Amino acid sequence: MEATRPFDFANLHFKGEGGTLIPLLQKVQTEEGYISKERIEEIHRKTGVPLSHIFGVATFYAQFRLRPVGRNIIKVCHGTACHVAGANAISASLKDILQIGDGETTPDRAFTVETVSCLGCCSLAPVIMVNKDTHGNLAPADLRKALAPYRSGKA
Amino acid sequence: MKILVGLGTCGIAAGAAATYAAVLSRTGPLDGSCRVEKTGCAGMCYREPLVEVRDDDGTRWQYGQITPARVDRLVSEHVVNGSPVTDWLVWTSGGKGQEQAFIDRQHRIVLENCGVIDPEKIEEYLEKGGYQALEKVLARKDPDGLIGQIIESGLRGRGGAGFLTGMKWRFTRLAPGKQKYVICNADEGDPGAFMDRSVLESDPHAVLEGMAIAGHAIGATKGYIYVRAEYPLAVERLTIAIAQAEARGLLGDGILGTGFEFHVSLKEGAGAFVCGEETALIASIEGRRGMPRVRPPFPAVKGLWESPTNINNVETFANVPWIVRNGAEAFSRLGTAKSKGTKVFAMAGKIRRGGLVEVPMGISIREIVHDVCGGIKENRKFKAVQMGGPSGGCIPAELEDTVIDYESINKTGAIMGSGGLVVVDETTCMVDMARFFLDFTQRESCGKCTFCRIGTRRMLEILSRITAGQGVDGDIEKLESLALLVKNNSLCGLGQTAPNPVLTTLKYFRAEYEAHISNRKCPAHQCQALLTYTINEKCNGCGVCGRACSAKAITGEKRKPHVIDHEKCIRCDECYRACRFDAITRM
Ligand SMILES: Cc1cc2nc3c(=O)[nH]c(=O)nc-3n(C[C@H](O)[C@H](O)[C@H](O)COP(=O)(O)O)c2cc1C
Numbered sequence: 001m002e003a004t005r006p007f008d009f010a011n012l013h014f015k016g017e018g019g020t021l022i023p024l025l026q027k028v029q030t031e032e033g034y035i036s037k038e039r040i041e042e043i044h045r046k047t048g049v050p051l052s053h054i055f056g057v058a059t060f061y062a063q064f065r066l067r068p069v070g071r072n073i074i075k076v077c078h079g080t081a082c083h084v085a086g087a088n089a090i091s092a093s094l095k096d097i098l099q100i101g102d103g104e105t106t107p108d109r110a111f112t113v114e115t116v117s118c119l120g121c122c123s124l125a126p127v128i129m130v131n132k133d134t135h136g137n138l139a140p141a142d143l144r145k146a147l148a149p150y151r152s153g154k155a
Numbered sequence: 156m157k158i159l160v161g162l163g164t165c166g167i168a169a170g171a172a173a174t175y176a177a178v179l180s181r182t183g184p185l186d187g188s189c190r191v192e193k194t195g196c197a198g199m200c201y202r203e204p205l206v207e208v209r210d211d212d213g214t215r216w217q218y219g220q221i222t223p224a225r226v227d228r229l230v231s232e233h234v235v236n237g238s239p240v241t242d243w244l245v246w247t248s249g250g251k252g253q254e255q256a257f258i259d260r261q262h263r264i265v266l267e268n269c270g271v272i273d274p275e276k277i278e279e280y281l282e283k284g285g286y287q288a289l290e291k292v293l294a295r296k297d298p299d300g301l302i303g304q305i306i307e308s309g310l311r312g313r314g315g316a317g318f319l320t321g322m323k324w325r326f327t328r329l330a331p332g333k334q335k336y337v338i339c340n341a342d343e344g345d346p347g348a349f350m351d352r353s354v355l356e357s358d359p360h361a362v363l364e365g366m367a368i369a370g371h372a373i374g375a376t377k378g379y380i381y382v383r384a385e386y387p388l389a390v391e392r393l394t395i396a397i398a399q400a401e402a403r404g405l406l407g408d409g410i411l412g413t414g415f416e417f418h419v420s421l422k423e424g425a426g427a428f429v430c431g432e433e434t435a436l437i438a439s440i441e442g443r444r445g446m447p448r449v450r451p452p453f454p455a456v457k458g459l460w461e462s463p464t465n466i467n468n469v470e471t472f473a474n475v476p477w478i479v480r481n482g483a484e485a486f487s488r489l490g491t492a493k494s495k496g497t498k499v500f501a502m503a504g505k506i507r508r509g510g511l512v513e514v515p516m517g518i519s520i521r522e523i524v525h526d527v528c529g530g531i532k533e534n535r536k537f538k539a540v541q542m543g544g545p546s547g548g549c550i551p552a553e554l555e556d557t558v559i560d561y562e563s564i565n566k567t568g569a570i571m572g573s574g575g576l577v578v579v580d581e582t583t584c585m586v587d588m589a590r591f592f593l594d595f596t597q598r599e600s601c602g603k604c605t606f607c608r609i610g611t612r613r614m615l616e617i618l619s620r621i622t623a624g625q626g627v628d629g630d631i632e633k634l635e636s637l638a639l640l641v642k643n644n645s646l647c648g649l650g651q652t653a654p655n656p657v658l659t660t661l662k663y664f665r666a667e668y669e670a671h672i673s674n675r676k677c678p679a680h681q682c683q684a685l686l687t688y689t690i691n692e693k694c695n696g697c698g699v700c701g702r703a704c705s706a707k708a709i710t711g712e713k714r715k716p717h718v719i720d721h722e723k724c725i726r727c728d729e730c731y732r733a734c735r736f737d738a739i740t741r742m
Contacts, residue, residue, distance in 0.1 A: 022423075
């Protein structure tokens with residue numbers, strides 16, 4: 001249906017170009033950490049893009065989060081090289097330490113854990129990324145120490 | 156003299172930013188004859204952080220694993236006293252490094268400037284002959300001749316399918332339409348692939364120049380780079396590069412004083428593997444869910460905003476300026492009858508030297524694995540290479556003489572793919588490997604085609620069951636028939652190729668599947684559910700295993716052999732890893 005019934009993107013122009021819904025959602029997420037219901041409604045009111053379309057796009061792409069996140073985001077790489085190097089053990093150990101699964105946030109909002117496809121640092125496998133820091137060549141036993149500075153807000 | 160610090164994503168991940176700061180503060184007090192610069196990725200990921208000392212005559216000394224603590228000795232000995240620190244030398248232009256083979260066996264066209272120039276300075280790209288190719292084609296004003304040259308070079312798309320680039324340009328040029336577009340596909344979604352990221356981070360202008368040349372060839376004035384959201388550094392460097400090129404009149408209106416205009420914008424992806432597929436990518440740029448559509452019409456005829464659009468991969472564009480500068484013949488001299496030039500591979504897995512390599516087409520897998528990458532780590536046995544990620548397959552060690560060329564790789568059941576090459580040894584279970592990829596494709600299926608959406612899920616369930624020790628007779632046959640159905644009934648490449656990891660592992664490693672199902676054994680000792688841990692006669696009762704065991708399944712008196720309670724054992728492998736006497740048997 002989408003291909004045959006194009007939307008009027010006229011109101012959506014962003015520096016004179018069409019196709020700005022995704023950059024808009026990205027901007028919201030960068031600024032607020034996630035995309036709230038209020039923001040989706042606001043985008044709808046300001047641009048006229050149907051709510052269903054905005055929600056459809058927001059749920060299609062893995063990048064968009066519809067729930068608030070913790071102060072620190074842990075991305076656990078599950079690319080091929082990390083898988084071969086034991087990423088499953090890293091995920092299991094994280095679950096053990098933080099008591100949360102993929103996509104979840106600790107009750108104290110210190111951490112959110114996300115599984116990602118590939119961070120592209122394959123020769124450092126297995127790799128996790130905490131906020132913007134990459135930690136490579138990890139063993140499950142290293143995790144507690146690696147996370148401590150983030151928990152205390154010192155990193 | 157200059158010092159260059161490799162600041163690509165993998166370098167930074169390995170601590171290169173701290174090294175860079177340490178070099179700056181160590182050289183600061185010197186007399187100023189030694190400059191410090193940033194550069195991109197030299198490809199030797201396994202020895203990051205990399206620091207190069209370059210003499211004024213251009214002699215290069217590449218040092219590996221230069222942590223901040225090593226900076227002082229490096230600068231004191233090499234820069235101040237003029238005597239290179241041989242202990243840490245990995246490669247030199249004079250052939251004196253410890254790992255000379257890694258670079259010497261390569262042939263660098265796409266990676267020519269990677270790790271050589273500062274990607275944030277257009278002057279350095281210009282010094283290397285940058286934008287001369289664009290100048291040449293704009294002066295010649297012969298787009299058809301240019302397209303002819305690209306066809307003649309034999310350049311094929313590096314994004315996976317290997318379509319002749321010049322032919323694609325010709326179709327887009329001939330398609331009717333006033334507004335045309337060039338898109339650079341930098342979505343690089345294959346797990347295990349990072350070639351495009353390195354090129355964008357280390358030599359962004361080569362890609363921009365290639366796009367502008369394509370724009371001139373097809374008659375487009377606008378280009379988009381669709382780049383993965385997970386590549387923030389690539390986005391940053393591209394943004395700088397575009398601004399610098401515009402400021403010098405190499406992009407934008409009236410390029411190089413001619414009437415040619417070409418504007419480039421970035422579009423960041425939002426984390427969907429399927430958006431690497433060209434029609435899905437276009438939908439995503441247009442602000443929709445990234446779902447592929449039926450082709451034809453191909454994007455060359457009806458693409459972005461319904462206009463003729465030429466889409467190429469990052470590496471494809473990066474080859475173009477070289478071909479224009481050096482001629483089609485120089486390019487087609489490299490490679491095999493139907494695959495010309497070079498290919499960049501992201502080497503990862505169980506090899507000694509992992510990183511980015513660019514080799515001429517026609518080289519064998521054996522040469523890449525053993526000669527360039529130094530063979531398998533810890534002297535284990537080479538088992539297979541996985542090429543082409545979730546769309547590709549495993550090529551077993553017996554076929555290591557297969558050469559890198561589109562047709563030869565296809566014959567094995569794998570595909571050239573975009574360049575991810577993961578090497579595995581005997582400790583990797585091939586059924587688990589297939590399961591890993593099906594888990595990926597099942598999650599990434601956009602859901603439009605039933606066979607892809609549900610078929611991949613059913614295949615995953617069977618593979619999960621087999622690796623969990625619950626396989627049943629008939630599972631292999633079921634996998635085979637589902638694989639065919641998914642392959643034949645999916646619209647886009649995602650579904651059409653998703654069964655490849657299963658089909659190739661079944662073709663070459665069928666016995667492993669059978670061992671899981673019939674004997675409840677994982678020959679690679681990887682599938683946890685199928686392992687049994689026992690303590691053998693080598694046990695001296697040191698107690699380390701018992702302390703490592705979180706399930707409290709190990710008991711025994713001090714200095715007497717211990718035992719594992721199989722009911723309690725959760726097969727976490729901790730005891731096996733903790734034991735220093737080889738006293739734990741894992742079967
Ligand atoms: C599921 C799927 C994912 C793809 N991902 C990529 C990608 O990440 N990068 C890429 O260049 N091509 C990718 N492709 C191939 C593109 O559809 C397209 O063929 C390519 O960008 C054309 O460029 P080329 O001719 O230079 O290879 C993908 C195809 C499929 C079916």
